[in-house]
Amino acid sequence: MVNQEIARIFNEIADLLEIKGDNPFRIRAYRRAAQNIDGLPKDVAHLSEKELIEIPGIGQDLAGKIERYISTGKIEGYEDLKKEVPEGLAVLLTVPGLGPKTAQLLSSKLHIKDIAELEALAREHRLSGLPGIKDKTEENILKGIEMIKRGKERLPLGRVLPVANELLSLLREKAPLQGLALAGSLRRWKETIKDIDILATSGEPEKAMNAFVHLPMVKDVLMKGPTKSSVLITEGIQVDLRVVERESFGAALAYFTGSKEHNIRLREMAVKAGLKINEYGIFRESDNKRLGGEKEEDVYRLLGLPYIPPELREDRGEIEAALKGTLPRLLEIEDIMGDLHVHTKRSDGSHSLDELIKAARDRGYKYIAVTDHTKGLGIARGLNEEKILEEIEEIKAVNKKLRGFRLLTGAEVDIRSDYTLDLPDEVLKQLDFVAASVHSGFRQSREQITKRLVSAIRNPFVSVIAHPTGRLIGERDAYEVDLEGVFREAKDAGKAIEINAYPLRLDINDVYAKKAKEMGIPIAISTDTHVLNQFDFMEYGVSIGRRGWLEKSDVINTMGTENLLKWLKKARSAGGHRRS
DNA sequence: GCCGTTTTCGGCCCGACTGTTTTCAGTCG
Numbered sequence: 137m138v139n140q141e142i143a144r145i146f147n148e149i150a151d152l153l154e155i156k157g158d159n160p161f162r163i164r165a166y167r168r169a170a171q172n173i174d175g176l177p178k179d180v181a182h183l184s185e186k187e188l189i190e191i192p193g194i195g196q197d198l199a200g201k202i203e204r205y206i207s208t209g210k211i212e213g214y215e216d217l218k219k220e221v222p223e224g225l226a227v228l229l230t231v232p233g234l235g236p237k238t239a240q241l242l243s244s245k246l247h248i249k250d251i252a253e254l255e256a257l258a259r260e261h262r263l264s265g266l267p268g269i270k271d272k273t274e275e276n277i278l279k280g281i282e283m284i285k286r287g288k289e290r291l292p293l294g295r296v297l298p299v300a301n302e303l304l305s306l307l308r309e310k311a312p313l314q315g316l317a318l319a320g321s322l323r324r325w326k327e328t329i330k331d332i333d334i335l336a337t338s339g340e341p342e343k344a345m346n347a348f349v350h351l352p353m354v355k356d357v358l359m360k361g362p363t364k365s366s367v368l369i370t371e372g373i374q375v376d377l378r379v380v381e382r383e384s385f386g387a388a389l390a391y392f393t394g395s396k397e398h399n400i401r402l403r404e405m406a407v408k409a410g411l412k413i414n415e416y417g418i419f420r421e422s423d424n425k426r427l428g429g430e431k432e433e434d435v436y437r438l439l440g441l442p443y444i445p446p447e448l449r450e451d452r453g454e455i456e457a458a459l460k461g462t463l464p465r466l467l468e469i470e471d472i473m474g475d476l477h478v479h480t481k482r483s484d485g486s487h488s489l490d491e492l493i494k495a496a497r498d499r500g501y502k503y504i505a506v507t508d509h510t511k512g513l514g515i516a517r518g519l520n521e522e523k524i525l526e527e528i529e530e531i532k533a534v535n536k537k538l539r540g541f542r543l544l545t546g547a548e549v550d551i552r553s554d555y556t557l558d559l560p561d562e563v564l565k566q567l568d569f570v571a572a573s574v575h576s577g578f579r580q581s582r583e584q585i586t587k588r589l590v591s592a593i594r595n596p597f598v599s600v601i602a603h604p605t606g607r608l609i610g611e612r613d614a615y616e617v618d619l620e621g622v623f624r625e626a627k628d629a630g631k632a633i634e635i636n637a638y639p640l641r642l643d644i645n646d647v648y649a650k651k652a653k654e655m656g657i658p659i660a661i662s663t664d665t666h667v668l669n670q671f672d673f674m675e676y677g678v679s680i681g682r683r684g685w686l687e688k689s690d691v692i693n694t695m696g697t698e699n700l701l702k703w704l705k706k707a708r709s710a711g712g713h714r715r716s
Numbered sequence: 717g718c719c720g721t722t723t724t725c726g727g728c729c730c731g732a733c734t735g736t737t738t739t740c741a742g743t744c745g
Contacts, residue, residue, distance in 0.1 A: 161728050165717035195718050233734095235743050268742085272735060320745090333745090359733055366733090376745085378732090391730085396745065403729040408722090414730055 137179045142202060145211055146170035151226040152217045154236040168193035168397065175452065177620070177651040181206050192451070224249045231280040241266060255281050286372055290328035292609040294639020294676065297322060299371055300332045303351075311347035312340045315385055319392035324446045325679035327609060327642050331374035335392050341379045348377050384416040387429035391415040397451035405439050405455075447682040466682045471694040472674055474503035477548065477571055477602060477634065477662030482527055483508035483517050485666045489534055489543065495668045497541055502697050505544035505569040506531060512550030512558030513575050519547070521563050528566055542697050544568040548602060553577035555591040557598075564597035568704060571634065573602035574615070582616035589617065593625045596708050600660045601626065603636040603643040611640065619648055623655050630707050632658040632692050637677025638670070649684025658692045658703075
């Protein structure tokens, strides 16, 4: 999509304007526009000017710039701006702690053009002596460069959350802190995380901060104050701890949870209502009287809004919905009745049916679908026709003995590069549940891969498309695919789309989940469990669903067993008509 | 550059920490 390209250019324009010292609100406008275009599930190339202006943060001017970029490939002013700012200078802004003012200074005095030069000069202590720069600043610049070299700025949620929870329990044990809570993008369940934000109250903040910066995994202390400290831990993750008074805890939690854009919107509303919101509370502007802040709900209540769950706080329309009273009633983990993507040791899973049944029942589930890989996936010991039929027989036998729980016969069939499935219809039609997914040929063209998914959807026996984009967060990009086109087909054929809850997948993501909901496509949230404790991944999937504004009724595995089986049957007959 | 049931012009969120500073600018979130 051209969206990401435009977002990149708008962000670069913001960088360049920042170095020039331009109007900060203009800079903010470019960044906001970039963010909203980036997160848009529609290709801006296909939008009219009127539709562009409906995107928050896009006005007459930027809409025109986008339109002309689509037709001419150029964004006016951008080239001129690049000429005004020395080549490569914007790159310096990627060094943490180094902002536009310092970049400008380094460029004008020392003509530094890239990070390599900056590093060399800092090592030779040639930066010291510039106005406002001494040894310590030099040291911090080198530290910042080290952080860049260490690589990835954002880590997958699934890698960070376990570390964060471990940190919490350690802090509970070692520091005089109360009410410890995760905040920031972790609390919003964003799919990648830049740092771990922790909020707490304490009667002895100084002592608590000391305990924090001396935790065993702390590698470096970035800053340390009485109410806020930041450290770098061994995994290379930054951890911020903020300590506030109890009466401010709710306001601080709202502030520290973000997103920044959501908070800005709230604070703007507050100003208009004669209020002031900061991390200490909600105050009346006229006499600074505290109106609330102990509970997070206070913030929303005093603005006349219903409580907005953290997963929605991205300034993607949740404030408008709250004002109109149309916030979704979000899906809860307790709504999930079963898992529709589970592997056994017959293919590449690790457990028997009995072990899986017990684990699922322990979670209160009513059913699981057994979806072993099929023969196309040799590497995962995929099952051939004979073995699948064998498994069906075994499941039928097990089901006869079960009370209040049901195994669905199923498979995760491979969608081959030649647009066919790797099991014949005669076998598929004997299964309760068929997930179809792509495991190879990722480099095919957008048209080819889209056609593969569409062909699978048009097979009457397919129930759901699993991990529809094939991405592995931080490891492998999604293949090129027209998901919107795939969604339209799924809508016509009455099929579901999966949110794969495996933490490195989270596929489809929140933005497309919202899109699917808007298009009326049923969603299955499934864990792709290979080992028992991976059933716990459901929490990640539900959170992606919540970030996508999903309600219980949008998700098929919130249905009871009978209703689900009915739905599956209907998906078959609906799909059958579309057979091509 | 965006945006408006108080505005089509004049606003635009708010505070902590650091380093280099005699009172604050820069950066970050």
